[in-house]
Amino acid sequence: MKVHEGSYVNGAWQPVTTAESVAVVNPATEEVIAHVAAGSAQDVDAAVRAARAAFPDWAATPPARRAARIAALRDAVAARADEIAATVTAELGAPPKLAQAVHVGLPVAVAGSYAELLATYPFEEKVGNSTVLMEPVGVVGAITPWNYPLHQIVAKVVPALAAGCTVVLKPAENTPLTALLFAQAVHESGLPAGVFNMVTGLGPVAGQALVEHEGVDMVSFTGSTAVGRRVGALAGGAVKRVALELGGKSASVLLPGADVAAAVRGSLANALSNSGQRCSALTRVLVHRDRYEEAVAVAAEALAGYVPGERLGPLVSAAQRDRVVGYIEKGIAEGARLVTGGPTPPLARGFYVSPTLFADVTPEMTIAQEEIFGPVVVFLRYEDEEDALRIANGTDYGLAGAVWGEPEAATAFARRMEAGQIDVNGGRFNALAPFGGYKRSGIGRELGAHGLTEYLHTKSLQF
Incomplete structure (x- = not known):
């Protein structure tokens, strides 16, 4: 049985501060197939501090260089396609064909779309006597669900990185093994230390600590409407930007x-x-x-x-x-x-x-x-x-x-x-069209140019 005892912080795997772990169960066999670390608020704090320290340099990195790193990340994920698909089948139960075509194929395509989008996205434009600038929000706390464990990570992390933000990811506790493989791909891609960080663990502990952390500028959450309300209330109370992709009854x-x-x-x-x-x-x-x-x-x-x-x-x-x-x-x-x-x-x-x-x-x-x-x-x-x-x-x-x-x-x-x-x-x-909902289905949009804009501030200079 696999045992993963650390979090990915500042470009390296670090031991967490607790002895607690989360069991990963294969839903087709009901067997425990792994344990992963249950990170604490202290582990989240270390990850946020690393992301905060890395932010200035990454924000100043030209879009073309950010695009190159994202393309390298896409390639690193694609190289692990078979391993990721098998892991999604093991921890989520997705049939193998679905795991390959959708759970791996879609996020690889989405990552590639952002590498291409950076070549044309208007980070600066003239509007009359003004210059309008699009600048990264800062440190993003990304909390992802278990139903599409890789796609939901990519749909948040990659546009945030493309925008020039740095990220702390808290993946779903049911499907953390796919997230670990993504972090390994990040490491192989050559992304600068601290630009991407990840803490596994429980939502009420690691997730809440991430939402409440004063060093986090924006929270992007996908999950149930009930939990989304809680996340929105906490983030809104701190006047943080929030993106919520919640439930549906289509x-x-x-x-x-x-x-x-x-x-x-x-x-x-x-x-x-x-x-x-x-x-x-x-x-x-x-x-x-x-x-x-x-x-x-x-x-x-x-x-x-x-x-x-x-x-x-x-x-x-x-x-x-x-x-x-x-x-x-x-x-x-x-x-x-x-x-x-x-x-x-x-x-x-x-x-x-x-x-x-x-x-x-x-x-x-x-x-x-x-x-x-x-x-x-x-x-x-x-x-x-x-x-x-x-x-x-x-x-x-x-x-x-x-x-x-x-x-x-x-x-x-x-x-x-x-x-x-x-x-x-x-x-x-x-995958280039905006995805998101009306009413209690959420706030904000993911994918394509609209998904990138979510992670940007707007500034105007008047001349």
Whole structure:
């Protein structure tokens, strides 16, 4: 069993100040596969001090040189692709193909996009009699979740570095092994000491210490809305900049002109990817009453192909499995029609949940309002487009969505949805487009030029 006892601070691995550790569990086998250090507030302080000391030189480094270091980091991550993919499978449970294509492929592409963006990003521009400067915020505290352990790290750390900020990362305690591999790639890339630092540990200890530290200028957090509120309150109380990427309850709307079979299958592929453990999952499917039963039948047939242990991986932990099962039981209790799946474990071992489809769901039901974060999809009827829009927008969240139908009608409907990123007729994910939400889905944007801007102050000089 692997035991990792240190944090990465000031360009080297350092022992932490406590004897505490966090167990890493393989969710497919339920076996402990490693222990990592549980860093303390003192360890966070050392990391922040290192980041603060490194900031002036890194901020003054020309964008072209920062781009070269980020390109080297991308290459170092890509060189470890097989090891990272296997680690994501071991600690998250992602099927191997998904681990390679998405959990490694996407962050490598995102890192490369920032190396390229630095060649054209307008850090300085003329506006009338003013020169507008974009300057790095300072030391960034990045707190990342477990569902996309490498992508979420890259989506925060790399744009922060591109902006000229220095970073202290606190990765999720469920999936720290992937973060350790990222730190090793950073070390190999030749990034100056102190520019990137990492402390593993628990959210209420290391994470809170990072948010509260007076040496941190900005906090970027991805996770649940409940924890995000706490992070936002702490950071706001200290008048720090904060970026929050939180929960979702995204709707996929099938307009009357939609290809029902293609729309249903596309919605399910999105909703069940990563075992439904994604904040942008299209977990609410809205269908006109005249095509409703047809759509439910297509969904039931399609779900048969999502076999637990094969195409569908486990949930990350026993606690997450129990949470999702609790929502399934709540849906049954509130009167939704259970079409496929249910609360019974599909396998004797591992934190698996059967892909579950509910029909006859009404907008006020718990399973139609709260984020479940598992392989559970609910189908709702609507009467007309105004009713569909009311239902689609009728949650506290506004992260993502989808619309299917005649192109002009689908685009017009998408413009009226209260969400930050909407796919029209199966539009592909774009790593250069801004990602983030409305309402309680968060504050700020990640990816592309908008993601870089999050880590910059704006200054104007008048002449």
